[in-house]
Amino acid sequence: MNQNQDVQSQILNHLKTFDGLLVPVLVQLIQQRYPLEVKTLAFEIFSEQFTEQFPIRVFFLDENHSEHFVLVNGEARYPSVIDPNLILIDGVYPQSFETEYLAQGIDIWSVASQVCMQWFIEHWNNVGGANFALHATIAQHDSSEQFDLIEQTRM
Known part of the structure; x- marks a missing residue:
């Protein structure tokens, strides 16, 4: 196993500790009925947040790719009972893990984002x-490349 594969394996092991938290969230997101204005669930990976919180966030987008909110008693809210941060944790792995690989010249954020996406x-x-029933994608935050979760293709 080369160093890159070792890093990928370690990141995957860290992520797997959250399998039991992610699965019910995904089931609920998939089964939920959304307002007609919501056309896409856009999941984005924020690579700099692996040490601080769960790095994937969901955005509920309308046909113009703008975030859609619903008004409840005059207050804008997300159109889901699921928190857009999906899982409320203090990080996937410790800062020391990230620092160790950055010191070795490994682009830990790219590696972690790729492993997390898979x-x-x-x-x-x-x-x-x-x-x-709707469209769904996952991508690194601010990336022009997305993965279509329904068609199972890169866009």
């Missing part, structure tokens, strides 16, 4: 995401 896609597929 981990997420696997869980999405395992809980029936292909049957989701």
Whole structure:
């Protein structure tokens, strides 16, 4: 196993500790009925947040790719009972893990984002995401490249 594979394996092991938290969240997101204005669930990976919180956030987008909110008693709220941060944790792995690999010249954020995306896609597929009624994507934050979770293709 080369160093990059070792890092990927360690990141995946850290992520797997959250399998039991992610699966019910995905099931609920997939089964939920959304307002007609919501056309896409856009999941984004914030690579700099692996040490601070769960790095994937969901955005509920309308046909213009703008976030959609619902008004409840005059207050704007997300159109889901699921928190957009998906899982409320203090980080996937410790800062020391990230620092160690950065010191070795490894682009830990890119590696972690790629591993996280594959981990997420696997869980999405395992809980029936292909049957989701709306469009859904996952991408690194601010990236022009996305993965279509329904068609299972890069966009």
